[in-house]
Amino acid sequence: LIDPGFNPGTGVTSQQFGSPTVYALAVQADGKILIGGTFDTVEDVGRTNIARLNPNGSLDTNFIASTSLTDSFGNVAQVSAVALQANGQIVLAGNFTAVDDVTLNGLARLNADGSLDTNFNPSIILTNQFMDQNGNPISAAIKAAVVQANGKIILGGTFDTVNGLARTNLARLNRDGSLDTSVITGTELIYDFIDPWDPLNRIPVAAAVSALALQGDGAIVVGGTFTTVNGAGRNGIVRLNKDGSLDNSFFVGDGVEDGDNPGTVKSITIQPDGGILIAGQFTSVHGIGRNNLARLNPDGSLDPNFGLAENRRVDALASENDGFVMVADSSCDWGCSFTLKRLNPDGSLDDTFPLVRGEGLVKTMAVQPDGNVLIGGSFYNINLNNGADSIVRPGIARLYGNPGQPRIQFVSTQDPNTGIFSADITVNENAGVAIATVQRVGDTSNALTVDYATSDGTAKAGLNYVAANGALAFAALEVSKTINIPVLDDHLARYDLQFRVALSHPTSGGALGLSTLTVTVRNPDIGFSADGITRQANGQVTLSLYAPDSAHYVLEGSSNLTDWVQLGTNVLTFTDTTAPMLNQRFYRARLLTQ
Structure with a gap:
């Protein structure tokens, strides 16, 4: 279930703050993965709140960018959203005050190589000072950002001024970062929160836009914690036309509610059929009971046939191409814990998908083109099989989107200290042969073939080993085969040498898991x-x-x-x-x- 070929090593950690967390994920066209959040170290290398990983999970050391550690009030800074532009540039949003030591309030744009685009310099501020429920001052924060087809950027968050002009929690920027003054759409600045222990006590709380999603026609679905948009009643969910104006054709109803208070929409996903998945913290949608997860029809009305199951607070979700839905829910009593589950297209629980649990939270998900699912958050271990198996993945991991899919891979073992899975093998040069074991998992009911080939490293074919390539043919229900590679003894005293073995081109709809290994040829001579x-x-x-x-x-x-x-x-x-x-x-x- 956990992809062993994705190895983030020590993952995201923090030397400055106690709870490193990945809040944002974005997958580039080349398969590299951008992560944003609250951290100052990635795989033991200094990176503050933004980093890029290679497709196998290792750190891309050529991508170097960092934000400030704190916001304007000394609170922990974070990157809350990462959006990709068509030209490869990267939009970062959060509550930071600087990027690469250049003053920037909550929004920045990087070039494809990670360098700062110094021509993009919007100013996002919150002129009014508010406190959160714990008495901490709230700074301006961008919580969501999407890039439209025309290159303009829609922003959502907690703010009241953009480039010196009034904009409350919603704004649109031109491609150069200047404010699009033709769009004047926003929520209220504050709303009254009813204390459940003292219903007569109404607490002013800052409204926020927490989620944005683009529909196929360019319309923008907006979610958050608010009760009005442009003065019209809209509870937590609204749609804007692609020009940024309020879409009055989108079903209004009662919106999302959490008891007597406005509900919160934290995540929005547009499905291939146009359905709109919303998740967050709420007890009803348009007056009908729904616990923290619901599906809206393309017109905004509630899909009555989806999401009848009980859910704890939902922190992240992702829709797979086949209509299945990955959901991360959580509870925080004495510490926080999460459960990751897969739902059928109708919202019922997929019983074939093993529940994945862990301490901490899953805060973001992203589906890759191959259907695998990236998750990011504040977790350290991921527990499978009711806790019998624990896999170290600090802050980021990749799961097989469909565990039942035929999958072929090298047999691997996990290092208990680092959590890294490896199929690498070591043999003495006088052993005569190196043996690599290949297994297939998931659906094994059909016959399947996979190609294999060796390639030189410091060990050279013909001198240190005999080159091998061919195909392994698995019969139906056959799950294991071996590749035997002759190793040559050169009778020379020298350091250990290495070559690689790789799998490729599985048939019968199969996918590759851990598909490469390194053979180390150890020299016993002195x-x-x-x-x-x-x-x-x-x-x-x-x-x-x-x-x-x-x-x-x-x-x-x-x-x-x-x-x-x-x-x-x-x-x-x-x-x-x-x-x-x-x-x-x-x-x-x-x-x-x-």
Whole structure:
């Protein structure tokens, strides 16, 4: 279920703050993955709140960008949204105050290589000061951003001024970052929150736009915590025309509600059939009971046949191409925990998908073109099989979108310290053969073939191993096969050498899991390395040896090949200071019996 070929290593961590979290994911056309959130280290390399991963989960070290650590009030800064433009540029949104030490309030644009686009410099502020329910001051924050087909950028969040002009929680920017003054659409600045323990106590709370999604015709679906848009009653969900004006044809109803208070829409996903999935914290939609997850018809009315199941607070969701829905719900009592589940197209629970649980939260999801699902959040371990199996994935992981799909991969093991899965194998060069085991999982009812091939690393075909390529043919219900690769003994003392084996082109609708491994050919010989005996200008001789870690040997010297003197034990380098006094000198490394 967890893709072992996606290895983020130590993942996202924080040296400054206690809870590193991934809040935003975006998959580029080349398969690389942008992550945004609250962190200052990614895979043990300094990266503050924004980083890019390679398709296999490793850090793209050529992409270097960082935001400020805090907002204008000293609260922890974060990147809340990442949006991709057609030209490869990247829009970052959050509550940061700087990017790459350049002052920027909550919004920035990066070039494709991670450098800052200094020509894009909008100003987003919150002139009124509000406190959250914990008494902390709220700074201006962009919580959602989408790029329209014409390159203009729709923003949602908590703010009241953009580029010096009044805009409350919604705004549209031109491609250069200037404010599109033709769009004047916004929510109220504050609403009254009714204290459930004291219904007569109404607490002013800042309204917010938390989610944006583009429909196929360019219309924009907006979600958040609000009760009006442009003065018209709209509870938590609304649609704008592609020009940014209020779409009055979108069904109004009662919107989303949470008991006596406005509900909150945290996530919106447009499905291939035009249906609109909304998730967040609410108890009803248009006056009909729905717990934190619902599906709207394309016109905004409630789909009565979807989402009748009970759900805890839903923090993230993603719609797969086949209509199935991935949902992450959570509860926070004594610490937070999440459950990741898959729903059938009608909203019922997919019983074939094993529940995935963990401590912490899943805050964002993204479906890749191959159907696999990326999840990001504040988790460290992911628990499978009712907690029997725990996989280390700090802050980000990739799951197979359809675990039942035929999948073929190398057999792997997990390092308990790093959580990394590896199929790599090590053999001595005198072993004669390296054996790689290939398995298939998911649906095994049909016959399937997969190609394999070796490729050189430091080990060279014909010298250190025999090149191998071909196809493995699995019969129906057959789940395991081996690849045997002859290894050659060159009888030379040298360091370990490596070559690779890769799988490709599975048939019968199969997909690849962990598809590459490295074979390390270990040298059991001891001896002098190339150019390992060197006479210095002063006549002394410097010796360099190679020996495997397990070898036990003595270095000896002689002037007549008969009488040998011990010079050292298990040494890899040695300088013979007596050599200048001798006419000739011989050296040997002698293996000792254990």
